[in-house]
Amino acid sequence: MTDTHKQHICRTPRWLLLCGLAMVTLPGIGIAHDMTDTARERMASGGYLEVMWTGAEHMLSGYDHLLFLLGVMFFLSRFTDILKFVTAFTVGHTITLIAATYAGITANHYLIDAVIAVTVAYKGFENLDGFRRWLGINAPNLLLMVFIFGLIHGFGLSARLQEVTLADDPALLSKILLFNVGVEFGQIAALVVMAFAIRAWQHVKGWALVSKMTNIALIIAGAGLLVFQLYGYAQERGAAQDIRFDIFSDREQMMGQVSHADGSALANADLLIMPLNTDITEPSELSTDSQGWFVFSGRIDQTYRVQLADNSAAIDVTLGTVADEHLHELHIPFYVYIAILLLLSVIPANMLRRRERPMQS
Numbered sequence: 589m590t591d592t593h594k595q596h597i598c599r600t601p602r603w604l605l606l607c608g609l610a611m612v613t614l615p616g617i618g619i620a621h622d623m624t625d626t627a628r629e630r631m632a633s634g635g636y637l638e639v640m641w642t643g644a645e646h647m648l649s650g651y652d653h654l655l656f657l658l659g660v661m662f663f664l665s666r667f668t669d670i671l672k673f674v675t676a677f678t679v680g681h682t683i684t685l686i687a688a689t690y691a692g693i694t695a696n697h698y699l700i701d702a703v704i705a706v707t708v709a710y711k712g713f714e715n716l717d718g719f720r721r722w723l724g725i726n727a728p729n730l731l732l733m734v735f736i737f738g739l740i741h742g743f744g745l746s747a748r749l750q751e752v753t754l755a756d757d758p759a760l761l762s763k764i765l766l767f768n769v770g771v772e773f774g775q776i777a778a779l780v781v782m783a784f785a786i787r788a789w790q791h792v793k794g795w796a797l798v799s800k801m802t803n804i805a806l807i808i809a810g811a812g813l814l815v816f817q818l819y820g821y822a823q824e825r826g827a828a829q830d831i832r833f834d835i836f837s838d839r840e841q842m843m844g845q846v847s848h849a850d851g852s853a854l855a856n857a858d859l860l861i862m863p864l865n866t867d868i869t870e871p872s873e874l875s876t877d878s879q880g881w882f883v884f885s886g887r888i889d890q891t892y893r894v895q896l897a898d899n900s901a902a903i904d905v906t907l908g909t910v911a912d913e914h915l916h917e918l919h920i921p922f923y924v925y926i927a928i929l930l931l932l933s934v935i936p937a938n939m940l941r942r943r944e945r946p947m948q949s
Contacts, residue, residue, distance in 0.1 A: 643770025680738020
């Protein structure tokens, strides 16, 4: 192999890695994969397929979860190894997703996501053999760590799911199970794309450089996510203790959560819902559940004032409008572009492999 060709092989992966680094860290711009009004609508009144789709979409838009899975997949080549580690992660996050959601156990989402960010950086560090090279110790058992991190990721999924489900919903357990099935479908779809792209690059001579730079990028992305989440937590803790209404409406129904500005739910609070500009003057009385949620059904195009019984806070809500104004527009999620870029990355990998073969012969 000539020096010129060697330089070409080195330059091409470096150029590609700059793009890869941007792909890995770009989600940091829109870090949060919060539940949208549409997701709340699906979870409140959607059918089985809609609840499953919400779970799949949440996993696919959960960049911290996907970055961790990318780190896990990076050096796995045999199907049995992939199955073993993915199963450990799946069992872990399924346990906490179902148990924590059904039991109503949650925590501040910023802190949960901060721990998940640490798992991303940890996997990049472990992939670089950081424990032995820089700490002089053997890395903890990887299968056990993947299972433990699965528990943590499941708690994060549970915290998000509890944002869109009512604790007193009689169909709560079935929705949790369907949501989890959707999460698994989303995870499988992501893993297939990752495995396809990684497999193509593993056969390129520049793979060592690709591996090193990508795992460094995972550490950087994890550190960035950690700083972002801790900053969000600090901002939230410093906010005034005002009452906040998070309400969305769809035709004849409204669903919402009452909370303090720091995100803590206003549990079992008494509410008055009063129709405005109508002859009806008697307000409806109801209470929030243990997570601050409530549901109210009224009339289309009617405006209602939702207020605490002590008149300390109120908001006006008009029924009859679809929850998400973009429901009928063509919308391509960001994760679709990421999947397309990963699949397209196979093309230069195959081109490099073909160029290397004549040199080897």
